[in-house]
Amino acid sequence: MRTRVSHGVPLAPMTTLGLGGPASVLVELHDSAEFVELVGSCPDSPVCLGSGSNVLVSDLGCDSPVLRLCNQGLRIGTPDADGRVLVEVQAGHLLTDLVETAIAEGFSGMEMLAGIPGTAGATPIQNVGAYGQEVSDTLVEVRAWDWVLGRHVTLSARECDLRHRSSVFKRSRRWTLLSLVFALRRSELSAPVTYGAVTDVLGIPVGGRVPLAEAAEAVLTVRRRKGMVLGCTETDRRSVGSVFLSPEIDPAHARRLGARNAPVNSFPDGSTRVSASWLIQQSGFGLNSPIVDGVRISSLHPTLVADAGASATAFREAIEIVLQQVLRCTGVRLTVEIDLLGTWHTAREPGAPEPV
Ligand SMILES: Cc1cc2nc3c(=O)[nH]c(=O)nc-3n(C[C@H](O)[C@H](O)[C@H](O)COP(=O)(O)OP(=O)(O)OC[C@H]3O[C@@H](n4cnc5c(N)ncnc54)[C@H](O)[C@@H]3O)c2cc1C
Numbered sequence: 001m002r003t004r005v006s007h008g009v010p011l012a013p014m015t016t017l018g019l020g021g022p023a024s025v026l027v028e029l030h031d032s033a034e035f036v037e038l039v040g041s042c043p044d045s046p047v048c049l050g051s052g053s054n055v056l057v058s059d060l061g062c063d064s065p066v067l068r069l070c071n072q073g074l075r076i077g078t079p080d081a082d083g084r085v086l087v088e089v090q091a092g093h094l095l096t097d098l099v100e101t102a103i104a105e106g107f108s109g110m111e112m113l114a115g116i117p118g119t120a121g122a123t124p125i126q127n128v129g130a131y132g133q134e135v136s137d138t139l140v141e142v143r144a145w146d147w148v149l150g151r152h153v154t155l156s157a158r159e160c161d162l163r164h165r166s167s168v169f170k171r172s173r174r175w176t177l178l179s180l181v182f183a184l185r186r187s188e189l190s191a192p193v194t195y196g197a198v199t200d201v202l203g204i205p206v207g208g209r210v211p212l213a214e215a216a217e218a219v220l221t222v223r224r225r226k227g228m229v230l231g232c233t234e235t236d237r238r239s240v241g242s243v244f245l246s247p248e249i250d251p252a253h254a255r256r257l258g259a260r261n262a263p264v265n266s267f268p269d270g271s272t273r274v275s276a277s278w279l280i281q282q283s284g285f286g287l288n289s290p291i292v293d294g295v296r297i298s299s300l301h302p303t304l305v306a307d308a309g310a311s312a313t314a315f316r317e318a319i320e321i322v323l324q325q326v327l328r329c330t331g332v333r334l335t336v337e338i339d340l341l342g343t344w345h346t347a348r349e350p351g352a353p354e355p356v
Contacts, residue, residue, distance in 0.1 A: 002030065002031075002034065003027060003028065003029050003030060003031070003034045003037070003038055004027070004028045004030075005025065005026070005027050005028075005038075005041075006025075006026050006028075007024065007025055007026075008022050008023075008024065009022055009023050009026040010022050011023050011026075011049070011052070011057045011061065011062065011066065011341075011342075012057065014049060014051075014052045014068065015052030015053070015055055015056075015057055016051070016052055016053040016117065016230060016238065016239060016240060017052075017055075017056060017238050017239070017240055017306050017310075017312075017315065018238050018306065019056065019057060019059075019238075019306060019310060019311060019312040019315055020056070020057025020058055020059060020061065020312045020341070020342065021057065021058060021059050021060050021061025021062075021312075021342065022061040022062075023061060023062045023065070023066040024061070024062065024063050024064075024065070025065040025066070026065075026066050026068060027042070027046065027065060027066070027067045027068070028068045028070050029067060029068065029069055029070060029071055029092070030070045030071055030072075030092075031071055032071045032090060032091070032178045032179060035145060035176075035178060038067075039145065039150075042065055042067075044064065044065070044147075045147035045173040045174065045176070046064060046065040046066060046067035046173070046176070047062055047064050047065070047066045047067070047173065047341055047342075048066075048067050048068075048069060048121075048173075048176055048177075049066050049067065049068045049069070049341070050068075050069055050091070050092065050118050050119030050121055050122040051094070051117055051118045051119055051122070053117040053118045053230070053240060053241065054118065054122065054125075054126065054240055054241070054337070054338050054339060055240070055338060055339050055340070055341045056240070056312055056315055056316065056338055056339070056340050056341070057312060057341045057342050058312055058313075058340070058341065058342030058343050058344050059311050059312045059313050060342060060343040060344075060345070061342055061343065062341055062342040062343065063342075063343055066341075067176060068092075069091040069092040069119055069121050069176075069177075069178075070092040071090040071091055071092040071093075071178070071179075072090055072092055072093050073089070073090045073093060074087055074088060074089040074090065074093055074098065074101065075087070075088045075089075076101075076105065079186050082185075083185050083186035083187065084183055084184075084185055084186075085107060085183070085184050085185070085186060086140065086181055086182070086183055087102070087107070087181070087182045087183075087184055088179060088180070088181050089120045089179065089180055089181075089182070090120070090121075090178070090179050091119060091120060091121025091122075091177050091178050091179055091180065092119050092120075092121060093119065093120045093121075094117075094118070094119060094120070095113065095116055095117070095118050095119065095120050095123055095128070096114070096115065096116070096117070098110065098120050099111065099113050099114050099116075099216065102184055102212075103212045103213050103216055106186055106187070106188060106212065107184035107185065107186060107187070107212075108184060108185050108186075108187035108189070108190060108191055108212060109133070109137060109138040109182065109183070109184040109185055109191070110133065110138060110182070110184065111133070111190045111191070111212045111213075111215045111216045111219070112130060112131040112132055112133035112190070112191065112193075112198075112215065112216075112219055113128065113129070113130060113133055113135075114216035114217075114219045114220050114223075115219060115220045115223045115224075115228065115229040116128055116130060116241075117230045117241070120180055121177040121178070121179075121180065122177075123135045123139075123180070124139060124142055124160050124162060124167050124169060124177065124180065125167060125169045125170055125177075126165040126166060126167065126170055126337065127162040127163060127164065127165060127166060127167050128165075129165075130219070130223075131193075131194075131195045131198055131219050131222070132191065132192075132193070132194040132195055133191060134162070134267075134268060135162065136157065136162035136268060136269075137268070138182040138183055138184060139157040139160065139162065139180065139181075139182055140156070140157060140181040140182060140183050141154050141155060141156050141157060141180070141181050142154070142155050142160060142177050142179070142180045142181075143177075143178050143179045143180070143181075144175040144176060144177045144178055145175065145176045145178060146174060146175055147173065147174055147175070147176070148174050152178075153175075155168075155175075162269075163269045163271075164245070164248075164267045164269050164271050164273065165245055165337055170339075171339060187212070188211055188212065189209040189210065189211060189212070190209050190210055190211070190212050190214070190215030190216075191209070191215075192207045192208065192209055193206070193207070193208055193209065193210065193215060193218075194206060194207065195222075197222045198215070198218050198219055198222055201218040201221050201222060202214065202215075202218045225300065226300050226301035227239065227298050227299075227300035227301055227305075228241060228301065233300060235299055236298040236299055236300055236301075236305045237305075238305055238306040238307070238310070239298065239303065239304075239305045239306075240303075240304075240338050241303065242276060242277070242303055242337055243303055243304050243319060243322075243336065243337060243338055244276040244280070244303075244322070244323075244334040244335065244336060244337055245273075245276060245334070245335050245336070245337045246265070246273040246274060246275050246276045247273060247274060247276065247279070247332050247333070247334060247335070248271045248272065248273050249264070249272055249273065249274050249332075250272075251272065253274075254272045254274070257274050262274050262275065262278050263275040263277075263278050274332070276334055277301060277302040277303065278302075279326050279330050279332055279334065280297070280302040280303075280322060280326060281302050282329060282330055283322075283325045283326045283328075283329035283330060284325065284329065285297050285302060285322065285325070287299050287300065287301075287302065291304065291318040291321055291322065292314045292317050292318050292321065293309055293310070293314055294306060294307050294308065294309035294310030294311065294314050294315075295307070295310050295314050295315050295317075295318040304318050304319065304322065316340070316344075319336060322334070323336075
């Protein structure tokens with residue numbers, strides 16, 4: 001399909017929250033070979049959009065051009081003598097499809113990412129991860145358009161500066177990621193399963209390994225219980241997953257919170273973090289609590305979801321209410337994980353992101 005340019009297109013149906021106004025100009029890229037052609041007609045770096053599963057689009061919509069990455073496809077290399085195989089994937093390819101292919105082909109490295117919505121191209125933006133695996137474990141390089149240099153670039157994983165739910169790309173419009181290369185490993189067994197919730201489903205000790213498909217299915221079971229798989233629940237359907245980042249804490253704080261049974265986890269970038277969901281619960285937000293009109297805490301997990309009657313403005317207000325109450329009750333300032341897209345006129349609270 002050829003690149004499509006349209007005007008005044010509602011963005012809400014292109015996001016998992018189903019909120020927000022129109023894009024003045026929407027460009028849908030289906031083939032990265034056509035990218036250079038459209039650069040000529042795009043004087044400024046566009047706002048990129050994948051599946052819209054980590055964004056809140058303003059009710060006013062987006063005045064800047066929005067570029068939706070719809071380019072699909074992957075190419076699997078030949079495994080080397082150590083069983084390492086390179087997989088090149090187009091940015092618009094769904095992560096769930098990539099994970100499924102990897103498992104079917106018998107490649108380990110992504111099995112714990114089963115069920116995470118979104119496109120492959122968005123995964124380095126916040127170093128997507130769950131249940132002990134992150135994109136930084138397997139990403140080799142990304143191929144992107146650099147809007148400052150005005151040319152294609154290849155950035156190694158090190159240059160992407162992948163950290164906990166962050167990277168050089170987070171909240172920057174400098175690069176449009178067009179394709180990525182991952183290195184997976186031929187293996188019948190999963191990586192060691194390090195999360196208790198997943199080992200409990202599998203009935204194995206922490207650190208045990210199981211066939212790839214079993215690991216992914218156990219992760220999906222845990223995720224469905226929390227409404228963290230798109231389409232697994234009708235009532236909590238309009239979600240962006242976690243709205244807030246789990247904040248980093250120092251070792252003494254980690255010990256104190258650990259003694260209160262707080263979920264405290266260590267991450268590959270060396271940070272120790274306490275679960276944002278736990279902090280939200282500790283601050284008096286029960287499951288299903290209404291926050292503002294059309295926005296409430298999910299009935300399955302302490303995160304915000306939208307209902308009929310919600311607006312992007314209301315969702316943002318709910319974010320600020322949760323932020324302030326968690327700060328008052330726990331002394332911890334949460335920061336927002338999701339990206340705000342489009343034109344926002346309201347003042348920015350500390351901890352809230354700048355619009356992209
Ligand atoms: C139910 C649910 C569960 C989730 N669980 C997890 C989880 O376990 N772990 C986790 O890390 N995340 C999770 N997420 C968040 C989300 O799935 C990821 O952040 C995902 O990578 C977003 O992909 P997307 O294609 O939807 O990106 P979008 O939401 O469309 O975009 C996200 C950001 O990336 C930018 N962007 C997108 N594509 C490109 C590109 N090609 N080039 C440059 N910039 C780009 C956008 O401008 C935007 O700033 C969850 C979300 C939901 C709804």
